[in-house]
Amino acid sequence: MSYDQPRVYSTSVFAPTEVSEDSRVQTEELLREFILEFRIDSTFVYRDMLRENILVKQYTLSVDMGHMISYKEELAHRLANEPAEILPLFENAVKSVARGILFPGSDELEDFPECQVTLTSNANPLSIRDINASHISKLVRVPGIVIGASTLSSKATVLHLMCRACHSVKKIAVAGGFAGVQMPRVCEAEAVPGEDKNCPMDPYVIVHEKCTFIDQQVLKLQEAPDMVPVGELPRHIVLSCDRYLTNRVIPGSRCTVMGVYSIYQNKTVSRSTGSGAVAIRNPYVRVVGLQVDSDHNYKGGMRFSDEEEEEFLAMSRLPNLYDMFSSSIAPSIYGNADIKKAVACLLMGGSKKILPDGMRLRGDINVLLLGDPGTAKSQFLKFVEKVSPIAVYTSGKGSSAAGLTASVQRDHTTREFYLEGGAMVLADGGVVCIDEFDKMRDEDRVAIHEAMEQQTISIAKAGITTILNSRTSVLAAANPIFGRYDDMKTPGENIDFQTTILSRFDMIFIVKDDHNESRDRTIARHVMNIQMNKVSAEQTIVGEIPIEKMRRYITYCKQKCAPVLSPEAAEKLSSHFVGIRKQVHQAEQDANERSTIPITVRQLEAVIRIAESLAKLRLSPIATEEHVDEAMRLFFASTMDAVGQGAGSRKELVEEVNKIETELKQRLPIGWSTSYQTLVREFVTGKGYSQNALQKALMVLERRDTIQFRHQRSNVYRSGV
Template sequence: MLAVKLRNFLSDFMKDGRRVYIERIREMTSRGRRSFTVEFDHLIEFDLEAAEEAKENPLAFYAYLKWAALDLVKSEDPEAYEEIGKELEQAVSMLPEEAGEELKASVIPLFPRVKRSDVTHSRIKELLNARANSFVCFRGVVVAFSPVKREALIPVFRCLKCGEKTVGDRIDFFVLAPERCTKNENGVKCGGTLVLSEDTTSVLTATLKVQDAVDFARFDEAPLEIPVILRGELAAEELTQGDAVVVTGVLRVSSFLKSSSAILTVYVEAFDVSRDVKDYRDLEITEEERKRIQEVAAGPDVKQKLISCIAPSIKGREEVKEGILLALFGAPREQNPDGTFVRGDIHVLIVGDPGVGKSQMLLAVSKLVPRGVYVSGPRASGVGLTAAVVKDEMTGRFMVHGGSAVLANGGVLIVDEFDKMSKDDRGALHEVLEQQTVTVAKAGIHTQLPARCTLIAAANPKFGSYQREMSLAENIDLPPTILSRFDLIFLIQDSASEREDEEIARFVLKKEDEKAPPFPPEFVRKYIAVAKSVNPVLSEEAAELLRKFFVEVRKKCGQDAAVKVGVRQLEAAKRLALAHARMRLSRKAEKQDVEAAISLMNFFLEEEGFLTELSQLEVGKTTKQVKEEEAVREILKKMSAQAGAEGVLEADFVITCKEEGYEERIVRKILEAMKRNGEVVEPKIGRIKAVF
């Protein structure tokens, strides 16, 4: 009999000379818990026949397992059994006399967590086609959850008029109860109002929506999702959207038809939900691998070797790859004295002409990190990026569906075609980029979801190619409030150069094995995982260098070739320095780390010509360019006023500007930009007129 076999299994199974489940049950009762873990592999090892019976009838298996566990609690901890027995006795007293063992077992306040190691269904599509009440194990990603509530297992109703108690019927997630009290005395029906009694047996419950884990190598199938019901201590498991999980349970089919619908709902009643490897902290790293990582970190050219592992199929772009690499390492999150946090994640924006490899870089990063969520801007909504509250048709509960930023918590959110997103949808990212949270306040649910992720985004110029005479904000139509939240902004232009074109052609035509990076992706993942456990701090020398960098560049704000750096850019430089120290597995950021950070910041700020203010950011023009543009506009405005409706000869305007000391090339660039913006019209051929 299966019940006896399971009792023997729990009491007699031994590993390394220890009675495994006797110890686990003792630990459970000593901590006041109601659940312990059962490895299904142990049952296979102990009694293969019992394991096969369990696979054939998982509901009976789980019921008998609970009875066996209760029996052991009775013998191992009588005091704990007394408390559990009282709850069970009260619940069983409300059941009908003909109730079977499975029904009685459902109210035992013990919840063994049965884990299977063998995945029975690789895709949810296969799971949906499985036999009802079959024992299943599958992998997926949590995309939604409901708040933890109590579920009535045995609903007991009390009449407000006569006090009579009536047990309601429960079918799946619905309770069927009489509308009025049916007590009959002397041929007279009571008819009193019924309310839920305190004798109702209930249990903690929550619902998850688990979706197929997205494999970026497969685009032929849309990911499906399935509801997973958690009960007991499992309902209080610390899971969030984006967590990769392994679910063990029984596949159920809802038998309650609402509104005469013929559609049946398929769900999984979970025996166990465990986090799968989907984050750096979940990677298993052996001592030998740690030693190898330490050796690589101490060796020469470690940074260059790691940079070569970022999108190895793309030639060059070393500064961009270095920025992405440091973003993957990140900096430690810091807490302020007032309890607020300063983010450690580094956000990167790549702006470039079409065909320069931006999307390929993003896809390469999404495959390199354990948790990388790839989003295409035109197809992403604000709700899709953050979170939504929807009502579950099966249970009637409101559930919080995590968006891409929540699913990327602890990883990297990758947004391609960032410029194609609507203004409102981009606005949804403000909280994510700085506070790294998503606040939900809908349908009676108020919660704050973590979204501590690195954002790496790519955008195209709106005019097809980058216009140097225009600011970056004008080129990609992004507001300063978004741009100022990026730590690094890289500009990639498709400029013709015979030498560079020759090198790129040679690289593209190389054999695949010749493009192989120094380290495989798995090693890079583990290297980053080890580095993320290091929390470096700035040395006094490093802090002084950052201070000087900030002060000196701020001083140059009023000079022609300078930029104005604000506090956000200082914080970005600090994060880059700490990330560089992490890359070296150093617990202290030294001079070389700050120099590397300043080098990247200079590439970002000076070479690309960024003009920054403390809370504003206009990108693409130096102070000298802004002054030249203002002066040329003023000359045209005066000449237009004198010339009248016919306008000014364009040739005369250019000559006048040259006489004022401005190069013809610069004047014509400014004039072309004003024409595109509609600030200059041409009344006649060869004549121009200012309309600003």
């Protein structure tokens, strides 16, 4: 038959998958030699590791791909490109070596447990969105966040079949992952001489009691938020773990997965979409290695060279590091020095503590920016999202309680419930930036109470009861209840938050847009320079420390340093706290009202965390009295200022406004017309009242008077404005 006939022919363009038995034996022997002979200095790494594991009944061996490359590069290359062929041989080799260690001189492998090989590597990871069809059946290394984990199921590795008619037995091996098995349609047993073999179609039944099973778990891995391009949805992929790789991670864990990129057919989808979907396969990763990132192991394991460590140590000894670091935070924003220093403390964080009774004290610092529109609050949040090693940015109105904490989803195929972590879970070990915090619904805001103090999220939904980690700092921005801060009202009347949420913030800054002519000119000049002279503006805007260097320095400080208070600093801080409590109590008695922002033991812990973060910035293991003094100054400039917010000056302002209001009513008869400048000359220049008080009095007069009176007087204080 020639190929020029009018017919359709097909041929394989891939290399033949069949491997000769001799080649398999040689490969298995090479793998046995690698396990037995590979050593670093005088230590046989894998021989000793395997002996330790099997003595504690753990039949597993973790192999570093770098070691295999240095031992035999060709073998490592085959393992990376043909893992489905090489891994079973590798596990047989491990089983053979383990048998030799336990029972020397015996070659019987029948009754010995199966051994599992797990792989680790330091190769560059591959993003989920970069995996394509060219990676099928090859080893891939993928970083991400686990957003869903199923319960354990049992998967058969060897099926024990028995014919219904002749009771003959057949064993079938089942591949790993989501791979299924095709049951024989006819009985394959040989006929007994002298008897008729009359077995029906589909004769085999599964004898479950004699099958071999392993544990299997299905995970859902999603791209980390910092790896998702702007405007794109995060991609996710399904993982299949078995044996010793199960129950290693929970939703919210950041990990790097090494596995075989495989495909399977979704039977539910193929039935619903018809015969056209027969050739469609869904991808998944059959996990052969799982590296779970620790608390401070940001971005899949950030490593530092010796030169970089020396540079960071030299930087930590700079006398002006604190001012230099804070001025490098959002350098394009004019002023706000204390807010920038507070953000620097938030990025560093304090020290986590586990008490002898098991209680955990958080080390993360929460900051609330509350103030008028146009005071660059959102820009601070955007900058922190950019500079923090792990950060999630969200807006209050677009965030629900489930989106911030965790939601319960149902799998479309298995119909099982599983958890998907929200913003607070995905930002574990980093910062959550919540803009428009005041626009959130109360029931959604209450959902983060536990996460902000206890650093956990408790879930009890749809029969799922669990606790997720949420070790994250919160940087929130909000507006006052009237849109702008009203000096005539108390902080409690301006702040539309419950005491329960306010007490969880370590620092609360009230940012007011004060009218100051010289300051307004400076800000206007600063903004004009940014808008007009782009090249020179960039040179002036860029801080003294570049963003990437700042991010790596933050990570380095968090990895290497966990300061504690010195006895002198602790004594000084405790006496300060007693004085603050007495001062607040006295102020509450004088004003005859309770403070909206309470000063409790939480605030004492907040000052401790701020002092520890200042020590961590300098890589100091001890937080000294100097750090406590600066922490107290920051606390007084933020929370204590918000508690008082000039109670005495507010009282004076109210009295001044009342006097001006009385004089205005006497000064301006109904129907009289005068200009605003005349009133300024008379009341501000002549009588010494403040211009702010005059404006407030005119506004109060307009609000309180009748419509007819206001209409007749309107030209009085509006003319010339």
